[in-house]
Amino acid sequence: MTKFIHITDPHLVAPGEILHGLDPYARLAACIDDILEHHRDAACCVITGDLAHRGESAAYAALRTQLARLPMPCFPLVGNHDIRALLAAQCPGGPSDGNGFVQGRFDLADASFLLLDTLDEGRNGGLYCEQRLAWLAAELDRLGERPAYLFMHHPPFDIGIPCLDRIGLANPEPFARLVAGRRNLRHLFFGHVHRPVCGSWRGIPFSTLRGLNHQVPFDLHTISPVPKSHEPPAYAVVFLAADQVTVHFHDYLDKSTLPAPRDASK
Numbered sequence: 001m002t003k004f005i006h007i008t009d010p011h012l013v014a015p016g017e018i019l020h021g022l023d024p025y026a027r028l029a030a031c032i033d034d035i036l037e038h039h040r041d042a043a044c045c046v047i048t049g050d051l052a053h054r055g056e057s058a059a060y061a062a063l064r065t066q067l068a069r070l071p072m073p074c075f076p077l078v079g080n081h082d083i084r085a086l087l088a089a090q091c092p093g094g095p096s097d098g099n100g101f102v103q104g105r106f107d108l109a110d111a112s113f114l115l116l117d118t119l120d121e122g123r124n125g126g127l128y129c130e131q132r133l134a135w136l137a138a139e140l141d142r143l144g145e146r147p148a149y150l151f152m153h154h155p156p157f158d159i160g161i162p163c164l165d166r167i168g169l170a171n172p173e174p175f176a177r178l179v180a181g182r183r184n185l186r187h188l189f190f191g192h193v194h195r196p197v198c199g200s201w202r203g204i205p206f207s208t209l210r211g212l213n214h215q216v217p218f219d220l221h222t223i224s225p226v227p228k229s230h231e232p233p234a235y236a237v238v239f240l241a242a243d244q245v246t247v248h249f250h251d252y253l254d255k256s257t258l259p260a261p262r263d264a265s266k
Contacts (some may be wrong), residue, residue, distance in 0.1 A: 004045065005072075006209070007212065012024045014062070021230065036069065039237060046113065046115065048192075052083075075151075076094055080119060083121065084101075084119065099135065103115060113149050140182060149187050154190065155168060156201070161193065161195070161220060215231040
């Protein structure tokens with residue numbers, strides 16, 4: 001069984017700066033502390049976008065400082081708040097498809113991770129253009145029946161929260177047609193929504209989780225602007241097996257574990 005870490009939406013600003021009443025850098029540092037204490041044996045870590053809140057060099061430098069502490073490979077992907085060139089300048093060596101997009105494939109044991117770039121710079125909604133689709137199609141064809149896992153920032157479907165659905169992927173149908181019928185696609189991991197959501201889309205299981213800083217409340221009515229909340233941050237610990245994918249959402253700042261009772265049953 002393979003274990004990896006899924007993090008999303010740290011929204012970093014310069015260290016010490018407060019965003020929406022919270023300290024993004026301190027929350028990322030606490031997340032890395034927790035991973036180091038409990039999950040040093042993870043095979044890798046994937047961060048599904050919105051690495052920085054305003055795409056600033058200082059934020060990417062802070063990200064580099066924290067990710068350097070991890071003993072496993074880490075793959076930071078871009079979200080709508082990011083700027084590719086500044087990320088590459090501060091965090092070189094990330095995923096690259098050779099066409100300027102932050103995309104790549106990572107082979108792990110008997111499976112492959114396909115790391116996608118849905119950024120449409122200057123817009124909150126996402127885009128997966130023909131050039132990116134062509135890269136993904138070639139990778140999927142190359143993989144054949146080998147198990148594959150998709151990672152992206154924007155979900156390619158609505159989740160039923162209006163303020164988020166209006167800033168989703170702008171062109172989901174070409175993406176949907178490309179992945180349709182690919183029986184080797186085991187799971188889709190994404191970010192952007194700052195909420196724990198799971199289910200299946202056109203036969204592909206999916207999951208996402210709360211971000212590391214602020215969250216989006218469970219509001220089924222507001223369209224604009226996107227409301228914010230201070231729900232607990234989380235990261236995911238994912239176990240992959242030949243016949244199973246298990247995703248645990250860990251509220252890493254929650255230290256409320258009770259002392260063991262005399263009766264150890266639930």
